[in-house]
Amino acid sequence: MQSQFPLIPEQASNFAPTVDLLMLFIVAICAFFAVAITAAVIYFFFKFERKHQTEIGVPIHGDMRLETAWIVVPLVLSMAMFAWGAVVYVDYRHSPGDTLDIYVVGKQWMWKVQQPNGLKEINEVHLPVDRDVRLIMASEDVIHDFSVPAFRVKMDVVPGHYNTMWFRPTRAGRYRLYCSQYCGTNHAVMTGWVTVMEQGDYAAWLSGGAGAEANPLVAGEKLFGEKACITCHLSDGKGRAPSLNGVYERPVLLADGRTVTADDAYIRESILQPTAKIVAGYQPLMPSFQGQLTEEQIIALTTYIKSLQNEPPPPTGAGTAPSSGKK
Secondary structure: OOOOOOOOOOOOEOOHHHHHHHHHHHHHHHHHHHHHHHHHHHHHHHHOOOOOOOOOOOOOOOOHHHHHHHHHHHHHHHHHHHHHHHHHHHHHHOOOOOOEEEEEEEEOOEEEEEOOOOOEEEOEEEEEOOOOEEEEEEEOOOOEEEEEHHHOEEEEEOEOOOEEEEEOEOOOEEEEEEEOOOOOOOHHHOEEEEEEEOHHHHHHHHHOOOOHHHOHHHHHHHHHHHOOHHHOEOOOOOOOEOOOOOOOOOEEEEOOOOEEEOOHHHHHHHHHOOOOOOEOOOOOOOOOOOOOOOHHHHHHHHHHHHHOOOOOOOOOOOOOOOOOOOO
């Protein structure tokens, strides 16, 4: 039976082998020099031990070759560690374009998960094997940290901000997830399970677990009407706020001359802090929804806005981006 706390967790994602190989390299280098330096200290201790009380040591002058060696060798090895780690990190932070997006909300002391079709889980995440997955994460209270040791991935979950991470599960099975950032009294019990399933099994599980009302697209469209967003964000771009058609992941020109990308974080900020980034050509008319919407409702609205990505944008000049805020 496999231990619940193995010394080295099994490798169950695309990042696991590369991270383990990098760590093995770093540990091997550190162990080699620890042993070599300790052995040298012990050897020189006995070799140059004073044999007589009146014995005086021979003066020793520096050797440029030795000085050069212990500067160059550590520099080369440390830069090799840095370069290798940078390659792994860059790959880790740049997700592919066709990921399966799953929302994760951290809350004292649980993980709330929402699948693409709206199916919700608590302290459980079901994933398909051999499929690139992106987790879009936020916190409702304090800083948490989503960590899956078997995948060799972890990411801080911060209040008021979206963080993302991606990975590709490579082995079906059931793996522990943890909060690895102290978050309060019951931090130690903020754990759960990641279940990686064959793609066919995952599709069957997903299709049988959520109704239309749970679908974030349906919920987001309904909320878009209930909060009167539809009265300003007209699809033809002639409203008091710009059209949302085709805006997701597109550049947005702001009133101050800057250009930003309309990603998940931008949409969330526009909902909660509508005056933070005002779109060029529009007035800051939208009220703030800070404290009026839950993270799940924000996710639903974001999902609905994403669904408009392939809709034809209004004519040039009619408004093509989210304004001082989004609903």
